[in-house]
Each structure stands twice: as C-alpha cells, then as structure tokens.
Amino acid sequence: MQEPTIAFYTLGCKVNQYDTTVLEAAFLDRGYRKVHHHDRADVYVVNSCSVTARSEAKARQAVRRFRRLHPPAIIALVGCYVQANAQSARELDSADILVGTGTPHAVVEEVERALGREGPAHVLSISPEQMARVGERSRAQLKIQDGCDAFCTYCIVPLARGPVRSRPFCQVVSHARSLLEAGYREIVISGVRLGSYGRDLKDADLARLIACLDDMGHYRLRLSSIEPEDVTTDLMDALGRSRVFCHHLHLPLQSGSDRVLARMGRRYRSEDYRLLVEQLRNALGDVAVSTDVIVGFPGETEEDFADTCQLVRDMGFSRLHVFRFSPRPQTAAAHYDPKVPPGVQKERSAHMLALGARLSEEYHHRYLGRTVEILVEEPDSDSMLVGFTRDYVRVRFGGHHDLSNHLVDIKINAVDADGMWGELAPGSGAR
Ligand code: SF4
Structure with a gap:
C-alpha cells in the first residue's frame, strides 16, 4: 500500500497543540505522510477542545467538513470533547474513531x-528530533504536567484531563537540554495547570525547575498560562533571578468582581490579583501581563461587569482574551441562576474586546520608534516575516527567509492593537 496521508486539525490550548505534535511524530514514524487539512487525506485527526460550547461546535463542524471533503477517509475525533462529553461525541455519525485524552497510542492503534495495518504503538512522549520534524523550528513546547483538580465551577478541564500528573524533574531537564541541542532558541513550559507542577513528586516545583533551566546557555524561556495563586514568592524570586526568562506572564483573571470570583470557585479576590501584579512588576521590572476574562457568568450584574472593566483598565494588560460564559455539562455553574441573557453577554463581550484592543495598542505604543530584539519564526507568507519580542508582541517586517530561527533587531515604525511593523535596524546582524 502507498504511504497513507494524514491531516491534523487542532483546537484549544498549547497543551492540545503539544499533544497533536506527539501524535504527528508517531504517525510520521509509522510511514504516514502529512498533508494540510484543507487537502484530501486518508486520515483526519481532529484534536478537540471542550472549554466552551463553541469549541465543541467547531470540532463537530470540522469532522463534518472532512467527511464532505473526502467521504472514504478515516476520521478520528480525539481529546477533551470526547473525554468530557462522550455522549454528545458519540452522536456524531461522521467520526469513525473516538478517543479521549491521555492515550495517544490508542489513536494510532x-x-x-x-486502515488494515496492524501492530501496537507506543507513543508517550516526543523526542526533540521528532519535534524538529513536525513542530515549529524556533519555539518548542515542553509539557511538564497534565491535569487539574481545582474544579473552578465553570470549568470542564478537570473532567477532561483528570488529576495533576507531573513529568519527572530529571526527564523535563534532560528534554529541555536536548531541545536546545536540536537548535531551538526558545522553550515554552506548558501544562494544564502549570503551577501545580511537582505537587505529586518529591522535591520538585516550578521555582526549582526555572532555576535549573537557567544554566543551559543563551536561549529564551517562556511560561504558558499560570494561575494567580500559583505564583509563589519562590517562583517570583526564581523568575527575577533568571537570565533566560522572557518577561511575559499570562495570569487568568476571569472577573474583577469578588462576588463573581467566589461563585466561580476562584481562589483569590480582586485585591489579591492587583497586589500580585504590583509585586511582579516590582520584582521583575518591565513585565507584560496578559489575561483571560469571562463575561456573562450567571448572576453577573452591571456593577460586577463595571468592576471587571475597572480592574482590567487599571492592570494595563498587554493582551486580553475574552470568553462569553457557556454552561459546560457536569459543572456546577451550568446550574447557576440567573442566566445573563445572550444579548447582554454579546454587548459585554464587545465592550471588553474593545477595551482589550485599546490596552494592547497602548502597550505597543511604547515601542514606536524604538529598536527591539525579536526571534524570527518560520515564514508563513512570501512577503512578510514574523517574530516575537521577549514580552510576546508580534512584529512583522520584510526580510529574507534565511533569518528564520535567528534573533534580529527591528526598528518599529507602526503599531496597532494586533502587533507591530518595522524594518531591520541598520547594522543588525542575525544571531
Ligand atoms: S484552574 Fe480552574 S480554570 Fe484552570 S484548568 Fe483548573 S479548573 Fe479549569
């Protein structure tokens, strides 16, 4: 049989993207050829997300689209949606294979x-060499833990991903070392609940890990999203001392109203959040803080919403992700009343998105006319190259494709809410 073709479609967070990379590497190892999901393939893998009703709907639409695109294809719907909402996933006739989270070997098998090809598959992690073949070339995701048991009242993730499981400390460190040896210039430490790393291990936590990763040479280290209460004094010290940590943190706020935060089952008050950002800015200097906000949570009044807007404005976030509350099956908040009418949710979402855009643009303005160092990504269009500053602002510029995976200096000429534009600074060499 000719090599089967396979296409991947991933929804959701960085952890899901990492999980797809693991699957890609496993299939490529077994002789499959990857094609774009817009093309006809023998196999489509849809790695789903279950965080909102909308992300589940997107997974269903993708499955139906692939069925229409190539009726004889094998379609595997995998990940959080299947794990957390199996009944709904089973009702989707167009999917041939359903597999939840945590068992990539089952997807391959x-x-x-x-396809009539037999043999067990052992896929539990991914080597740097495999990642170099299937992932981005400049930035590597390094997943250090899975699962969450915080059970925020709106969140389905603990059901989809299970309890906290951390990768052994030595394994993470040696994985990071081999990623750098394989040529990566940037590592993103990711996890479902990053700050819980090590709780199920002996003598390991995120602060110790950051300190240990600091001694591995000249590269960039990022953290994916981290819960506010998980930013301990030890972690702040480790980040402050680190020479490689990129000064950007994503701290999900969700609401600026203490009443709503309590109903959400969040473990901080608005004042704690405010203090934390202040402490971080004192300890780390210029640190960009981005966040997530949920609008239209059951019982959210105009006053609650105004409190959130005020806190968001005061924090000067560099980026804001806005989600409209959507009830997730088997979560406590799905039964909370009173519901916020969809029209009001829509209005609040539009208001918050506009506020977020204004804050991003203000944040980017500080760079206008200045020169910044960026790490250039793989080119995705013929004309413009894209790279990110250390504080995770997207910069577009004209240049040669040979610059990808290099550090260059860019003079910023224009900004908007989405990012910045510039040109290679005179005399800037690629490093
Ligand atoms: S901390 Fe809360 S919102 Fe985040 S994954 Fe866990 S339960 Fe969900």
Whole structure:
C-alpha cells in the first residue's frame, strides 16, 4: 500500500497543540505522510477542545467538513470533547474513531486497525528530533504536567484531563537540554495547570525547575498560562533571578468582581490579583501581563461587569482574551441562576474586546520608534516575516527567509492593537 496521508486539525490550548505534535511524530514514524487539512487525506485527526460550547461546535463542524471533503477517509475525533462529553461525541455519525485524552497510542492503534495495518504503538512522549520534524523550528513546547483538580465551577478541564500528573524533574531537564541541542532558541513550559507542577513528586516545583533551566546557555524561556495563586514568592524570586526568562506572564483573571470570583470557585479576590501584579512588576521590572476574562457568568450584574472593566483598565494588560460564559455539562455553574441573557453577554463581550484592543495598542505604543530584539519564526507568507519580542508582541517586517530561527533587531515604525511593523535596524546582524 502507498504511504497513507494524514491531516491534523487542532483546537484549544498549547497543551492540545503539544499533544497533536506527539501524535504527528508517531504517525510520521509509522510511514504516514502529512498533508494540510484543507487537502484530501486518508486520515483526519481532529484534536478537540471542550472549554466552551463553541469549541465543541467547531470540532463537530470540522469532522463534518472532512467527511464532505473526502467521504472514504478515516476520521478520528480525539481529546477533551470526547473525554468530557462522550455522549454528545458519540452522536456524531461522521467520526469513525473516538478517543479521549491521555492515550495517544490508542489513536494510532485504532487508525492503523481501520486502515488494515496492524501492530501496537507506543507513543508517550516526543523526542526533540521528532519535534524538529513536525513542530515549529524556533519555539518548542515542553509539557511538564497534565491535569487539574481545582474544579473552578465553570470549568470542564478537570473532567477532561483528570488529576495533576507531573513529568519527572530529571526527564523535563534532560528534554529541555536536548531541545536546545536540536537548535531551538526558545522553550515554552506548558501544562494544564502549570503551577501545580511537582505537587505529586518529591522535591520538585516550578521555582526549582526555572532555576535549573537557567544554566543551559543563551536561549529564551517562556511560561504558558499560570494561575494567580500559583505564583509563589519562590517562583517570583526564581523568575527575577533568571537570565533566560522572557518577561511575559499570562495570569487568568476571569472577573474583577469578588462576588463573581467566589461563585466561580476562584481562589483569590480582586485585591489579591492587583497586589500580585504590583509585586511582579516590582520584582521583575518591565513585565507584560496578559489575561483571560469571562463575561456573562450567571448572576453577573452591571456593577460586577463595571468592576471587571475597572480592574482590567487599571492592570494595563498587554493582551486580553475574552470568553462569553457557556454552561459546560457536569459543572456546577451550568446550574447557576440567573442566566445573563445572550444579548447582554454579546454587548459585554464587545465592550471588553474593545477595551482589550485599546490596552494592547497602548502597550505597543511604547515601542514606536524604538529598536527591539525579536526571534524570527518560520515564514508563513512570501512577503512578510514574523517574530516575537521577549514580552510576546508580534512584529512583522520584510526580510529574507534565511533569518528564520535567528534573533534580529527591528526598528518599529507602526503599531496597532494586533502587533507591530518595522524594518531591520541598520547594522543588525542575525544571531
Ligand atoms: S484552574 Fe480552574 S480554570 Fe484552570 S484548568 Fe483548573 S479548573 Fe479549569
């Protein structure tokens, strides 16, 4: 049989993207050829997200679209949606294979069986060499833990991902070392609840890990989203001492109203959040802080919403992700009343998005006319190259494709809410 073609479609967070990378590497190892999901493929893998009703709807639409695109294809719907909402996923006739989270080998085995190719697959992690073949070339995701048991009242993730499981400390460190040896210039430490790393291990936590990763040479280290209460004094000290940590933190706020935060089951008050950002700015100097906000949570009044807007403005976030509350099955908040009418949710979302855009643009303005160092990504269009500053602002500029995976200095000529534009600074060499 000719090599089977396979296409991947991933929804959701960085952890999901990492999980897809693991699957890609496993299939490529077994002789599959990857094609774009817009093309006809023998196999489509849809790695789903369950965080909102909208992300589940997107997974269903993708499955139906792939079925129409190539009716004989094998379609595997995998990940959080299947794990957390199995009944709904089973009702989707167009999917041939359903697999939840945490068992990538089962995806490979089921696809192989459906194609009449047999043999067990052992896929539990990904080597740097495999990642270099399938992932981005400049930035590597390094997943250090899975699962969450915080059970915020709106969140389905603990059901989809299970309890906290951390990767052994030595394994993470040696994985990071081999990523750098494989040529990566930037590592993003990711996890479902990053700050819980090490709780199930002996003598390991995120602060110790950051300190240990600091001694590995000249590269960039990022953290994916971290819960506010998980930013301990030890972690702040480790970040403050680090020479490689990029000064950007994503701290999900969700609401600026203490009443709503309590109903959400969040473990801080608005004042704690405000203090934390202040402490971080004192300890780290110029640190960009981005966040997530949920609007239209059951019982959210105009006053609660105004409190959130005020806190968001005061924090001067560099970026804001806005989600409209959507009830997730089997979560406590799905039964909370009174519901906020969809029209009001829509209005609040539009208001918050506009506020977020204004804050991003203000944040970017500080760079106008200045020169910044960026790490250039893989080119995605013929004309413009894209890279990110240390504080995670997207910069577009004209240049040669050979610059990808290099550090260059860019003089910023224009900014908007989405990012910045510039040109290679005179005399800037690629490093
Ligand atoms: S901390 Fe809360 S919002 Fe984040 S994954 Fe855990 S339960 Fe969900």
